[in-house]
Amino acid sequence: MLKIEGLSAGYGAAPVLRGVNLRAEAGEITVLMGRNGAGKTTLMKAIMGLVRAEAGDIDLDGADLAQLPPHMVPRQGVGYVPQGRRLFADLSVAQNIEVGLGAGPKDAASRRAVRAEVLELFPRLQERMGQRAGTLSGGEQQMLATARALCVRPKLLLLDEPTEGLQPSMIEAIRQVMVAMRDKGLAVLLVEQRIDAVLGLADRVSVIEMGRNAENFSRAELTEPENARRLRGHLGV
Amino acid sequence: MEFGPYLLLACLEGAVLAAVLALMASGLSLVFGVMRVVNVAHGEFYMLGAVMAWVVTSVLGGGAVINFVAALILAPLIVGALAVLADVTILKRLNYDPERTIVATIGLLYIIQQLALMGYGPEARPVEPPFNTRIALPWVEWGEGGISLYFPWGLSTTSYKLFVIAAAVVLLAALRLFMTRSRAGLIMRATQLDGEMATAFGIPVERVYALVFGAGAALAALAGVLIVPIQQAHYLMGGDALLLSFIVVIIGGLGSLAGTVVAAVLIGMSDGIISVFFTPTLAKIIATLLVALVLVFRPQGLFGVRER
Structure with missing residues (x-):
């Protein structure tokens, strides 16, 4: 579905992403985690074409999104829920x-x-x-x-911290929608800061630090206490 | 003539100015609202509209009505197309940066003005109105037999001036309907509110900008065509019109169409009344003073929204 390889992007002369690789598969929730300023939102914007990719490929089912004009990206089936709505x-x-x-x-x-x-x-x-x-x-x-x-009508749904500042009942409602979309076969790429919101929801977790890939975890790996501890370490919690 | 009839005459003159000003300033407000571009060349599109009206009516050589209708259609289309070209070749290359586009449109102002001087010449030239019947206006008097109507000497207007007012009202209503009811209007408003999010939902923002810049210029050109049978076309006529348009959009609130129309009526009527009873210079002084007061006490304008 979505395959990002060697993606570098940033704002003007300031690079934010430095050779990031990422995959998001249909029927899965992939969670992107990292500390503030790690480049999570920039990665979402780069997929949408709102931040131009300086190097690397963003491949969605054979279409190179990085080469398309930004307004054509949603027409490839990419839905975007930005940070702050x-x-x-x-x-x-x-x-x-x-x-x-x-x-x-x-x-x-x-x-x-x-x-x-x-x-x-x-x-x-x-x-x-x-x-x-x-x-x-x-x-x-x-x-x-x-x-x-x-x-x-997306095949890839990007959600950037959708539960930020919401009350628990709303968080649960949004979570149910994400699960329903996954079950419908969409690839869901979620940026989330809270580990408790991710455990039990994510099919895989990708951590980025300072604009680079740090570590990836599968759902099974996250059930091991050692991996959960390492994930917390990456996020500084 | 007594004060009352005199006031009615002043109000009618003011309404004509308000009508033309509302059309022109709506174009300026639309461009600023959607693109955040302060178009200093906007007055030149108004001048080009008037000049094009003269060119079209001279070239066609038909009857006054046919000539004028042709000018009313062709001049905004030609001027709008020129503005789209200016957008694509100049503003787009500057990434619509607010500061750099001000400098660029100042350059555009001089280019258009000097090209008009070279091609059209320094003379002021009239365009024949499609109809210009003098209409005597009645006034009331209270006599021994009660209220009666009479026609004071000199209290009259022309059918063309009434047409200008009516045309502006219809065009502005159409513009409002277009912005609030049509899909294209929805796209423009979404782009105005958040260009980046509009892009994220498949709106080709740069194409919207080009069309908005063209539409803004076409509105100014329409105002130019409507005024030219009253004022004559001259290559320097854009300066005063631009100043008044800026006054109107600042008072109304940059980017607010409703505010622009209200402010145009306010400025147009006060200009008409003060010009008739005192001097046109005093009218301009008061309008400028009003802008200063608005900038001090309500910088976002009467209908504008304060930037967060």
Whole structure:
């Protein structure tokens, strides 16, 4: 599905990612972990083409995303839930969903089907369609950000710290959506800081430090106390 | 003439200025709102609209109505296309950097102005209005027999001036509908709110910018076409119009279309009234003073949103 090799990217003259390798497979949740400033968000942005790759390949089912204009990346089936949600705050819930559908299916019938499917996952949004996105609660905003990304009808779903600042019931709701998407066969790439949120959810964990790969763990490896301790060591907790 | 009829006349003159100003300033506000580009060359697109109207009506040589309708369609299209070209060749290469695009549009202002001087000449040239019937306006008087209507001498306007007001209202309503109801308007608003996220959802932001810059210039050109039967086309006419447009968008709130229209009515009407009763210079002084007050007490403008 997603295969990143030797990716270097950054902002202007300041490199953030230095030869990163990563894989995310269909039907799996891959969790990207690392300390603040390690380059996790930059990696997500590089996949989306929002930060240009200076070297390396970002291959999604044979398409080199690094060579595409940024607005073509979502059309390859990549849904993005950015850190801090970044909704179009002055637009209504319905309009935010409409923007997401713009990168989704072309024909009206498929669009209607995707919209209905997404709203079935987040029934609370159905009641708020006319409300301005900026006036929703934090949890509802996260639901909308996730719904907007799912409107793309993605095969790869990127989520950058989706549970940050949410109450436990909302965290559980978002977690259930991630599991449902994995079970539907999507590749889910999740950036997460909290180890307790990752254990039991991740199929594999990739740790990056200072823009480089540090260590990878499979689900089975994470059940071993020694590996869990090493993971905590990487994160400094 | 008594004060009342005189005031009505001043209000009508002000409404014509407000109508043209609202159209022109909406273009400036649209460009700033979506692209964050302060387009100093915007007045030159207004001038180009007026000059193109003269060119089209001169070349066609048909009846006044056909000539004017052709100018109303062709001039904004030509000027809009030129603006798209300017966007692709200049602004895009500067990555729409707010500071560098100010310098670039100052350069564009002089290039357009001097090209107009070279090609069109220094003369002010009129364009025949499509219709220009004089319409006497009634006023009321209270006499012994109650209220009665009469037509004071000199209290009149022209059908063309009323058309300018009506056309601006229709165009601005259409612009609002386009921005709030159409898919293209939704794309523009999403780009305005967060260009990076718009890209992440498949919106080709640079193409949107080019079209918005073209649309902004086309609105200025439309204003230029509408005003040229009243004011004549001249290669330096963009300067004053640009200053007034900046005053309007600063008072209304940069990027706010509703604010722009309200401020245009405020500035246009006050300019019309003060110019009739006092002097046009005093009107400009008061407008500039109003901008200073807004900048001090409400920097985001009347309808603008404070940057976080």
